[in-house]
Amino acid sequence: MTAAESLVAQLSQAFQGELLPNEPMARHTTFRIGGPADLYAQPADRASLLLVYRCAWELGVPALILGAGSNVLVSDRGFRGVVIATEKALKATSFEGDVAFAEAGVNLASFVRACAKRGLAGIEGMCGIPGTVGGAVVMNAGANGCEVASCLLHADLLTPDLREVRLTRDELDLRYRDSALKGLGWVVLSATFRLTPASPDELMERVHQMETRRRATQPVGERNAGCVFKNPPGASAGRLLDEAGAKGLRVGDAQISTKHANFIVNRGNASAADVKHLMERARAIVEEKYGILLEPELLMVGEWE
Ligand code: EPU
Numbered sequence: 246m247t248a249a250e251s252l253v254a255q256l257s258q259a260f261q262g263e264l265l266p267n268e269p270m271a272r273h274t275t276f277r278i279g280g281p282a283d284l285y286a287q288p289a290d291r292a293s294l295l296l297v298y299r300c301a302w303e304l305g306v307p308a309l310i311l312g313a314g315s316n317v318l319v320s321d322r323g324f325r326g327v328v329i330a331t332e333k334a335l336k337a338t339s340f341e342g343d344v345a346f347a348e349a350g351v352n353l354a355s356f357v358r359a360c361a362k363r364g365l366a367g368i369e370g371m372c373g374i375p376g377t378v379g380g381a382v383v384m385n386a387g388a389n390g391c392e393v394a395s396c397l398l399h400a401d402l403l404t405p406d407l408r409e410v411r412l413t414r415d416e417l418d419l420r421y422r423d424s425a426l427k428g429l430g431w432v433v434l435s436a437t438f439r440l441t442p443a444s445p446d447e448l449m450e451r452v453h454q455m456e457t458r459r460r461a462t463q464p465v466g467e468r469n470a471g472c473v474f475k476n477p478p479g480a481s482a483g484r485l486l487d488e489a490g491a492k493g494l495r496v497g498d499a500q501i502s503t504k505h506a507n508f509i510v511n512r513g514n515a516s517a518a519d520v521k522h523l524m525e526r527a528r529a530i531v532e533e534k535y536g537i538l539l540e541p542e543l544l545m546v547g548e549w550e
Contacts, residue, residue, distance in 0.1 A: 248305070248306045250266075252300055275468065275471075283324070301326070307324075308430060320518075321518055332377060349379025353374055353380075370389030379433035379436070398414065400412055402432060402433055483506045498515035500512050527539070
């Protein structure tokens with residue numbers, strides 16, 4: 246019996262949701278790239294999410310928590326272990342005064358809009374970021390001069406030994422597209438933000454303007470995983486790549502966007518290896534021209550050659 250089969254056997258009738266063995270991760274990433282996960286679990290409620298996470302821990306099966314799959318490159322060989330999706334299980338939001346609460350599986354853009362409609366300002370800059378609230382906390386997502394760290398109060402987390410802990414913004418050590426949570430495998434259960442009262446109409450107008458700008462400057466609607474590289478201090482990775490002539494470069498069906506050079510788009514059947522190879526070429530071009538080594542922003546997961 247494989248580890249994934251033992252896990253399925255161990256999960257009692259109490260588990261509600263979907264369990265898909267050998268599930269291609271290409272179906273669950275915005276890149277539409279990625280080999281199979283031994284098991285893909287889509288728990289329907291919070292109790293089922295905790296159950297599958299606990300069973301995986303007890304059996305020593307590696308677990309990968311996945312939000313919207315919008316910032317990951319899953320290898321062609323896929324992931325050995327269980328991928329646990331949060332989008333169906335953790336989807337509650339609530340508001341009290343200027344404090345806004347969202348469970349980890351909530352779509353970030355929808356949450357930002359819900360806050361704006363209630364006249365709560367502070368996170369509207371993140372309106373166009375594809376992803377979930379949980380992923381945004383782990384990555385300290387940001388756009389338009391606004392990031393999770395600017396208004397997060399605390400996050401509730403589940404540790405691998407199944408303790409529920411609350412960490413404040415400072416304890417989470419949120420840095421530029423980075424946090425203490427990266428690589429830890431803890432589950433973000435929810436996040437609580439302190440926002441500032443503002444006019445809903447003005448906020449919605451700003452959201453509209455930023456979305457229009459984003460559609461004009463980023464390959465929205467094409468298969469991609471957001472910005473590929475972090476911006477080096479004081480510079481824009483997109484501009485460096487553009488000026489180094491990287492736009493349009495291709496490896497297989499993976500191509501550097503002709504709209505914004507810090508995006509790679511999947512033109513059809515790109516493999517993870519194509520994307521990785523293209524990232525290496527892009528890095529080499531910038532290093533040669535500027536002596537700057539770009540650091541990947543997207544998370545590379547799974548088994549690599
Ligand atoms: N630029 C070019 N050529 C390009 C891309 C950009 O010349 O191909 C120039 C732009 O004209 C602009 C400057 O570079 O003058 C900066 O570009 P942009 O405003 O697009 O911002 P960015 O630094 O490239 C950052 C974030 C984005 C976020 C935007 C908008 C990073 C790595 N990128 O991009 O976040 O959407 O600002 O706030 O931090 C992401 O994290 O996945 C992401 C896409």
